[in-house]
Amino acid sequence: MKKEPHIGLFIPCYVDQFYPQVAIATLELLEKLGCKVSYPLGQTCCGQPLANAGYERDTEGSSLHFIQLFEEFDYIVAPSGSCVLHVKEHFPNHPGKEKSAKSIQKKIFELTEFLTDVLKVENLKGTFQKKVGYHSSCHGLRGLRLASSSELNIPHFNKAKQLLTNLDGLEWVELSRSDECCGFGGTFAITEEALSVQMGKDRLADHLSHEVDVLTGGDLSCLMHLEGIAKREGQKVEFMHIAEILNQAIR
Amino acid sequence: MSHPKAATEFLKDQANSQWHDETLWMIRDKRDASSKSIPEWEELRNLASEIKDNVLSNLDKYLEQFEAQALKNGIKVHWAKDAKEHNEIVLSILQEKNCEAIVKSKSILTEECHLNPYLEKQGIEVVDTDLGERIVQFLQQPPSHIVMPAIHLKKRDISALFHDKLQTEKGNEDPSYLTNAARLHLREKFLASKVAITGVNFGVAETGEFVVCTNEGNADMGVHLADVHIACMGIEKIIPRRKDLGVFLRLLARSATGQPITNYSSHFRSPATGKEIHLVLVDNGRTRQLAREKFKNSLKCIRCGACMNTCPIYRRSGGFSYGSTVPGPIGSILSPGLDMKKYSTLPFASTLCGSCSDVCPVKINIHEQLYEWRQEITKHHGTVGKGLSMKLASGIFKSPLAYQFSGSLMRKVIKSLPESVIYNPLNIWGKSRDLPKAPKESFQDWYKRNRHE
Numbered sequence: 129m130k131k132e133p134h135i136g137l138f139i140p141c142y143v144d145q146f147y148p149q150v151a152i153a154t155l156e157l158l159e160k161l162g163c164k165v166s167y168p169l170g171q172t173c174c175g176q177p178l179a180n181a182g183y184e185r186d187t188e189g190s191s192l193h194f195i196q197l198f199e200e201f202d203y204i205v206a207p208s209g210s211c212v213l214h215v216k217e218h219f220p221n222h223p224g225k226e227k228s229a230k231s232i233q234k235k236i237f238e239l240t241e242f243l244t245d246v247l248k249v250e251n252l253k254g255t256f257q258k259k260v261g262y263h264s265s266c267h268g269l270r271g272l273r274l275a276s277s278s279e280l281n282i283p284h285f286n287k288a289k290q291l292l293t294n295l296d297g298l299e300w301v302e303l304s305r306s307d308e309c310c311g312f313g314g315t316f317a318i319t320e321e322a323l324s325v326q327m328g329k330d331r332l333a334d335h336l337s338h339e340v341d342v343l344t345g346g347d348l349s350c351l352m353h354l355e356g357i358a359k360r361e362g363q364k365v366e367f368m369h370i371a372e373i374l375n376q377a378i379r
Numbered sequence: 380m381s382h383p384k385a386a387t388e389f390l391k392d393q394a395n396s397q398w399h400d401e402t403l404w405m406i407r408d409k410r411d412a413s414s415k416s417i418p419e420w421e422e423l424r425n426l427a428s429e430i431k432d433n434v435l436s437n438l439d440k441y442l443e444q445f446e447a448q449a450l451k452n453g454i455k456v457h458w459a460k461d462a463k464e465h466n467e468i469v470l471s472i473l474q475e476k477n478c479e480a481i482v483k484s485k486s487i488l489t490e491e492c493h494l495n496p497y498l499e500k501q502g503i504e505v506v507d508t509d510l511g512e513r514i515v516q517f518l519q520q521p522p523s524h525i526v527m528p529a530i531h532l533k534k535r536d537i538s539a540l541f542h543d544k545l546q547t548e549k550g551n552e553d554p555s556y557l558t559n560a561a562r563l564h565l566r567e568k569f570l571a572s573k574v575a576i577t578g579v580n581f582g583v584a585e586t587g588e589f590v591v592c593t594n595e596g597n598a599d600m601g602v603h604l605a606d607v608h609i610a611c612m613g614i615e616k617i618i619p620r621r622k623d624l625g626v627f628l629r630l631l632a633r634s635a636t637g638q639p640i641t642n643y644s645s646h647f648r649s650p651a652t653g654k655e656i657h658l659v660l661v662d663n664g665r666t667r668q669l670a671r672e673k674f675k676n677s678l679k680c681i682r683c684g685a686c687m688n689t690c691p692i693y694r695r696s697g698g699f700s701y702g703s704t705v706p707g708p709i710g711s712i713l714s715p716g717l718d719m720k721k722y723s724t725l726p727f728a729s730t731l732c733g734s735c736s737d738v739c740p741v742k743i744n745i746h747e748q749l750y751e752w753r754q755e756i757t758k759h760h761g762t763v764g765k766g767l768s769m770k771l772a773s774g775i776f777k778s779p780l781a782y783q784f785s786g787s788l789m790r791k792v793i794k795s796l797p798e799s800v801i802y803n804p805l806n807i808w809g810k811s812r813d814l815p816k817a818p819k820e821s822f823q824d825w826y827k828r829n830r831h832e
């Protein structure tokens with residue numbers, strides 16, 4: 129990369145509050161890869177939960193705040209496909225701020241795609257001696273196209289897999305249903321509780337039947353949902369965000 | 380019943396809902412294999428989508444061309460602005476022919492117009508001749524799927540039903556035995572019927588002909604034995620040219636069941652000597668949908684059912700949970716256009732996973748339209764609010780989960796409260812899921828301590 133671009137770290141609200149270790153891993157990982165990263169203080173929720181619940185029009189304040197916080201950076205990186213997709217596609221119109229909004233939508237990246245597409249990381253040197261199941265979160269998969277979805281007849285690719293399979297000792301697991309939804313879905317997790325839980329159980333069972341040691345993914349909302357079910361069922365499987373695996377592996 | 384309630388009911392029978400999920404997943408699998416055997420699959424989808432876009436932007440022109448050609452071919456053309464008019468037109472034809480019993484091959488449009496109960500009230504016997512349709516008709520149920528109307532039933536249910544209705548051997552579940560019994564039963568009906576009704580899959584503007592796709596050949600059988608053929612067609616079923624059929628026929632069956640083509644793709648162009656063809660062109664809300672910029676391309680649908688088979692919600696909640704003629708993802712974007720209040724929970728019966736949009740052969744952006752319907756429905760919160768489920772209405776919208784999760788206050792609350800009194804949404808969350816452990820400090824606090832100058 130030329131001239132040391134400045135990266136703004138975007139940490140979604142629930143990650144900030146519940147998974148600080150993932151935010152730390154993201155920061156450390158980017159720094160290890162030679163990036164100059166800052167975390168602008170005063171970040172709030174990007175507005176996704178409200179928008180997906182049908183109240184996009186009430187997210188004007190939060191999105192304007194977001195634009196102001198991140199405008200100055202060359203890139204914005206977040207360890208969440210779902211929040212990045214929201215910024216890209218569902219920010220409401222801000223008269224007079226169209227240009228800033230457009231530029232933000234162009235320079236925001238989900239962590240793994242930032243590594244593969246911008247940093248063009250090709251061979252990460254690291255070790256992770258575990259059998260890993262990867263949960264392809266839908267917004268990252270079909271929204272950001274972080275991997276080829278199973279429905280399409282296009283050449284196969286998967287950015288997370290590309291990164292993870294670099295690591296020595298890591299055993300990548302192919303699931304029976306490679307990219308079915310886990311049933312989190314934001315407010316869906318509450319309003320359609322029964323379905324949400326059933327979908328989560330089914331997704332978890334796919335991973336467990338392949339005897340994974342670690343269940344990972346790029347979106348903590350899905351992982352939180354799956355882990356919540358696993359814990360309640362007393363399952364032993366470990367949950368890690370992909371940033372944690374990568375950061376731990378490349379010491 | 381709201382979707383969440385119906386889904387919760389459906390899920391109570393765990394074994395059955397698992398069976399339902401797996402059965403439909405198998406069909407999705409077949410669709411995958413079949414679509415992947417065609418290298419130009421995505422190109423075909425693009426083409427189909429563009430052809431349909433063109434049709435929707437020029438629908439008036441194509442309809443007039445279609446009508447003119449059909450009239451030239453000797454077809455009688457009727458226009459119906461809504462379901463009521465459609466039903467009245469069909470009835471008037473039947474009355475003119477003194478017809479008291481008809482056979483009908485599968486048509487979602489007549490289902491949408493509730494034609495069967497209407498005709499039955501007038502003393503006319505209606506026999507659905509598609510096997511699956513006949514089964515649900517015996518049970519006085521609506522179809523639970525647009526391609527496989529009886530997909531919610533098991534062999535054992537059908538065996539019991541046929542024992543009751545068609546006097547088949549008790550406990551004989553052999554599919555060919557049961558199918559044969561249905562065939563003999565239907566044959567009598569076919570022979571006795573002077574009028575046959577079919578749906579229409581594609582109307583070709585250029586030639587005035589129309590195409591009906593079935594796997595059982597029941598549309599042809601009905602039409603050939605009857606004197607009068609009434610074809611009921613939604614106005615969006617137009618395609619411009621005969622050669623466009625190649626695109627759609629290749630996509631339709633592969634998307635629907637994984638077959639390379641439907642067993643019968645029957646072309647109807649003009650009536651045989653001494654016979655009549657009536658074509659009823661139906662609007663019933665379609666022009667209204669066409670006027671809605673964000674939702675108009677839902678009219679591109681060719682009713683393949685693939686979005687149902689792939690939908691993780693549909694598979695686990697069943698077709699009836701939607702309470703609409705067309706269930707599943709496409710139903711959830713069509714139905715609110717017909718009655719926003721009644722169908723207000725449907726656009727929320729989704730995680731917006733987007734599988735429907737990727738599987739759709741005409742590339743309808745189904746999940747994006749679900750999102751857009753949510754924005755519309757909440758605007759009318761006051762008026763449609765009562766149609767929303769209690770959970771939706773209880774203010775979760777105003778304070779969604781993530782907002783509850785965010786803020787250090789919530790972290791402290793979760794820490795200090797006993798599990799049983801945790802705030803409502805978290806309570807629902809916690810029924811079958813543990814909550815994440817609240818960490819000592821937020822990232823923001825950590826950052827301030829460790830990195831901030």
Ligand code: SF4
Nearest residue numbers: 680681683684686739
């Ligand atoms: S919306 Fe698309 S996938 Fe669903 S039934 Fe219609 S054509 Fe098929």
